[in-house]
Amino acid sequence: MFNLPNPQIGGPELFVLEFGDIVAYFSPYTTVLFAFALLFTIFVIVSRPERQVDIAFGGDAYYTKEVEPGLLRFQRFMAIACGLATLGAMVTGDVFNFTLFASLVGITNIGIVAAYRNRHVLNAAFQYGIVAMLATIPLFGGAAIVVASTGTLSMWELFTTAVTVPLIAKAFLVLGVMGEGMAPFYIAKAEITRAQGAPFILMVHVSSLLLFLRVMEIVISM
Amino acid sequence: MTPHRSIITRISATISRVENLTGLYALLFVIVLVFGLITLPSISYHEDPLYPKTLDPASPLDPYDRGGVPFGTTPVKSQYPENSPYAGYVTAYLSPFSQWLADTTLHMGTTIVAHPGGIIDEILYNTRGFDTVVETSILFVAFAIASYLFRRDD
Numbered sequence: 553m554f555n556l557p558n559p560q561i562g563g564p565e566l567f568v569l570e571f572g573d574i575v576a577y578f579s580p581y582t583t584v585l586f587a588f589a590l591l592f593t594i595f596v597i598v599s600r601p602e603r604q605v606d607i608a609f610g611g612d613a614y615y616t617k618e619v620e621p622g623l624l625r626f627q628r629f630m631a632i633a634c635g636l637a638t639l640g641a642m643v644t645g646d647v648f649n650f651t652l653f654a655s656l657v658g659i660t661n662i663g664i665v666a667a668y669r670n671r672h673v674l675n676a677a678f679q680y681g682i683v684a685m686l687a688t689i690p691l692f693g694g695a696a697i698v699v700a701s702t703g704t705l706s707m708w709e710l711f712t713t714a715v716t717v718p719l720i721a722k723a724f725l726v727l728g729v730m731g732e733g734m735a736p737f738y739i740a741k742a743e744i745t746r747a748q749g750a751p752f753i754l755m756v757h758v759s760s761l762l763l764f765l766r767v768m769e770i771v772i773s774m
Numbered sequence: 775m776t777p778h779r780s781i782i783t784r785i786s787a788t789i790s791r792v793e794n795l796t797g798l799y800a801l802l803f804v805i806v807l808v809f810g811l812i813t814l815p816s817i818s819y820h821e822d823p824l825y826p827k828t829l830d831p832a833s834p835l836d837p838y839d840r841g842g843v844p845f846g847t848t849p850v851k852s853q854y855p856e857n858s859p860y861a862g863y864v865t866a867y868l869s870p871f872s873q874w875l876a877d878t879t880l881h882m883g884t885t886i887v888a889h890p891g892g893i894i895d896e897i898l899y900n901t902r903g904f905d906t907v908v909e910t911s912i913l914f915v916a917f918a919i920a921s922y923l924f925r926r927d928d
Contacts (some may be wrong), residue, residue, distance in 0.1 A: 663919040
């Protein structure tokens with residue numbers, strides 16, 4: 553029944569899942585992204601946090617850092633939620649649904665880093681929170697312009713040549729995903745890649761990377 | 775601070791401060807917004823929207839009256855009607871009690887999410903029901919973060 557309108561970008565569709573008007577699909581491209589996100593979600597589920605040791609220079613002293621069980625549980629929960637949101641964003645076939653998943657990724661990213669107590673980490677998380685909140689305007693504004701100017705939100709209709717999506721809607725979508733996916737900047741700047749609870753931080757990078765790859769596919773296909 | 779710094783050095787020094795990224799993003803947003811305002815006249819409204827919406831202030835169900843006949847058949851526009859065989863039973867999800875409340879009082883619109891047949895109809899509104907699930911997930915994640923941070927020191 554469903555045939556992907558332009559298979560040049562992501563390849564022909566392999567499997568179609570119908571949630572009413574939201575028709576999720578797997579093409580070779582999105583299947584690879586989905587498998588990557590699934591792999592890292594499984595890593596997050598089975599992995600244990602790093603136990604780190606600080607060594608004081610000039611002496612024999614060292615400090616072992618404890619990871620509290622509450623912090624571990626919360627971060628793991630947020631990382632798994634982030635993985636599930638990424639999985640949804642990879643396969644969804646609807647623009648508004650994609651923007652919802654992107655903002656879910658953004659808020660779970662905030663959750664992963666907000667659990668820390670270090671001052672500079674919380675400062676970076678606060679700055680990222682401002683950008684992620686700001687980014688919801690272009691993100692949902694892009695989807696709103698799409699539905700107002702074309703009358704539909706389904707990617708199956710938008711990818712056809714009969715429907716032209718305004719350039720500003722595409723720019724807004726990319727800008728919104730940029731804001732939601734800006735977290736790795738802050739992670740790198742605040743140097744929390746190697747902080748306590750290290751493996752769960754990886755989910756921030758994976759989700760942002762995959763969101764960018766997916767929004768590029770959507771924007772080029774439209 | 776060396777006196778002769780190249781332009782690239784200055785840019786990278788500016789970007790390397792976390793506090794400047796918000797301003798940088800806002801600047802980018804403003805540029806795209808201005809571009810959008812310039813191209814706005816070329817964008818036309820699609821006269822035949824997929825999800826039409828009408829408001830009827832005189833209805834006792836007011837903000838939530840989306841049309842439809844309870845216990846009847848209501849046609850609904852959807853992108854893929856074959857995926858949603860039960861589409862359109864939206865206001866029709868009113869329970870008999872809600873219907874009685876709507877017929878006798880003018881306050882049904884304020885109570886519609888507080889009883890069965892209220893919020894559940896949104897979830898069962900099956901042309902875009904998946905959106906509803908994701909929206910509530912966003913809310914629940916926000917509540918989870920807030921409650922964790924609030925109760926962390928207990």
